[in-house]
Amino acid sequence: MALLKKVAAAAEEFRVPSLEESSAVYAGLLDKRRELDQLRSGLERERSDLIQQIEADTRTASTVRVAELLGDEGDGFSKSHARARVAEITRQLGDIEQAHGVIRERLRSERTTASVTICEAVRPEYAKRVAAICKALEAVNAAHREYEQLRNDLEAEDIAWTQLVPMPPRFLGDVRDGHVQRYLREAKEARYYA
DSSP, rough: OOHHHHHHHHHHOOOOOOOOHHOOHHHHHHHHHHHHHHHHHHHHHHHHHHHHHHHOOOOOOHHHHHHHHHHHOOSSOOOOHHHHHHHHHHHHHHHHHHHHHHHHHHHHHHHHHHHHHHHHHHHHHHHHHHHHHHHHHHHHHHHHHHHHHHHHHHHTOOOOGGGGGOOOGGGGGSSSSSSHHHHHHHHHHSSSSO
């Protein structure tokens, strides 16, 4: 139980930095993406409002022209201007979508760069935790070997021992070359455990 408390305390003390914290470029790209999202949202609202106004305007083009010739004051709304603005907004939204694609690519690239920086900063803590697993697995493996020795001794004496309820840790694999040994070997090859 003490080992679990130690591991929990270590996990609470150590914090992996975010990509944003580790890379000003990455943080800037996220800011730009948020800025573009806000711009897109505003443009979409404006386009929706203009479309509603266009659909609600029942005046014909000739009625509007006649009113202009007579010098009648209108409400300042012009379908042609509104349609031109809707077309402009649609173009801008297309440009924003293209910009989003570029940002996605740049984020992907910068994520790789920032991840390298973070991994180097985290490596000592990572190695410490892999080593802790290895030490615990060595203890488990020693207990596994002792269990197997007792089982072999019982069988060598031809004792009907199944009443003890056999509890071989099959999930560990073979006691001589199982999952524990493979994990330890991989940790040593990665230089996380001596």
